[in-house]
Amino acid sequence: MIKPGLHRSRVDSEHCKTMRRAKERKQKPKGTPPSVVPALQKFLKTYQKHCMQSQTSLCPAIQRDLKNSIDREQILRKFMLVRAGDSTASHLPVSLEPLLMTIQDESYTLGKEVCIWGLQLTNPEIARLALFLESKGQTICPITTLEIINCKMDLWSLGRLGKALQFSSLHFLVLDYCKFGNEELESIFSGLENNQRLQGLSLRYCGLGPPSGPKLGSVISQSAICELHLDGNHLQCSGTLALLRPIAEYAEMEGKDQSTLASPHTGNPPLLPQVCLGGSSALSQIVKSSEAATVKRTSQRERGKRGIGKKVKRLMEAGPWVVTLHLADNSIDRTGKEGEQLLDLTRTLTCLIKYSTHLREIDLGNNVLGEMAAVDILEALRARKTGKLPPLKITVTPRISSDTFTSIWKHSKKSNRTSKRKKKVKN
Structure with a gap:
């Protein structure tokens, strides 16, 4: 049994906390932005x-994040859409449509990321998403990062999504x-070629095989994508070679052209827009520190000054070059007929390393190159x-x-964490 005095003291304590928070809100200094x-x-x-109205379940993650943002008076920039509880018949399904309708109805332009995890996405949901991504004018879509992870979509949905990516x-x-087959890849890639806004693409553990290599190489050559994550696939030697060949050829041509000029790499090397830098496992983490810029295919490229959180009005020019390339665990080794192309792949890869002024990070871990x-x-x-090219961070398997x-490892660019630790030790 709780004593009356003890219960009263707890109530008074909670009341004091509530009053203190209300007082702090009232005493905000002049010039502070309005509360969200x-x-x-x-x-x-x-x-x-x-x-x-749609007879669907509230997403527990979105409800939790909204309440946390309200309590902390912080902007909610990332919407996480996940299943609600156990996926049994007694539970209503979580749907993407109510979230998109709410963003549009409330004209909520502060949200920048939508992450969908482990859902069976229906055709109406994808249709709504496609219209949302294509929206222009006064109702322009504020979302700059879209994550669809471990979700199931049929061929029609992928085709509709691919068309929306173009706009x-x-x-x-x-x-x-x-998981993507050849038809599914064609549907997605149709919206990536000649795309001058999309700068990062992640297709990790999607079951991509050697036939996907030429398609990926074509997409990279005809788009502004400069960050590519392909870990956990089965590109093997031939698929990786087809992907890297246009990038390496462009780097070699650019390097030889610049070598005929008056030492363009002496002093400061060509700089890249910050939006393409940083090889995090989750692309959404890069948005915070990214910058956008117009990229011109010249001997030197300018660094952008405006953050990606702001509207990017200028487009990036397409070209066969990358800044971050993750190819870990792609069955690249000497085994089978695929292994016969390892020598050609090594030549192409070393050409890219020697000449690319854009490349900053490449991950080849869990591939037995020899x-x-x-x-x-x-x-x-x-x-x-x-x-005197920019430093390159490279990861290889220790099976050498x-x-x-x-x-x-010594020639590879050291991570920021390592340099920070060294500074702390010195201090």
Whole structure:
């Protein structure tokens, strides 16, 4: 039994906290931006209304994040759409449509990311999403990052989504753990070619095989995509070679053209827009530190000054070059007929390392390239350093001699975490 005095003290304590928060809100200094709380509260009510009207379940993650943002008086920029509880018949399904309708009804332009995890997306949901991405004028879509992870979509939905990508304002697209066949890939890639807004693409663990290599190479050559995550697929030697060949050829041509000029790489090397930098496993983390810029295919490219959180009015020019390339765990080795192309792949890869002024990070982990290929990579890194090209962070499997692995690690660009730790130790 709780004593009356103890209960009263707890109530008084909670009352004091509530009064203190209200007082802090009233005593905000002049010039502070208006509170986002009313907008978020209205957003939550509208979302609940649309879920009720469509007979779908409230997404627990969205409801939680909205309430947390209201309590902290913070802007909610990322919407996480996940299943509600157990996927049994007694539970209403979570739908994407109520969320998109709420964003449009409330003209909520502060949200920049929509992440959909593990849902069976229906044709009406994808149709609504496509219209949402294509929206222009006064109702322009504010979303710059779209993640559809481990979701099921039929061929019609993928085709509709692919068409929408041509007209969307997306900067990053993540389709990890969505299994794609040849037809499905064609549907998605149809909206990526000649796309001058999308800068990051992630297709990790999507079941991509060697036939996907030429399609990926074509997309990279004809779009502004400069960050590509393909970990956990089965591109093998031939698929990886088809992907890298146009990029390496362009880098070699650009490098030789610049070598005929008056030492363009002495001093400061060509700079890239920050929007393409940073090889995080989740593309959504890069948005915070990214910048956007107009990229001109000249000997030097200008660094953007405006953040990606703002509207990007200028388009990036398409070209066969990348900044971040993740190819970990893609069955690249000497086994089978595919292994016969490892030598050609190594030549192409080392050419890219030697000449690319744009490349900043490449991940080849969990691929057994062998000692000879590793030595060639090491020589290419040395040549890159001699040519005074920007530093390159490269990851290879440790299944090579310890001397070669250590040398590659030393020539690779050190991570920011390592440099920060060193500074802390010195201080």
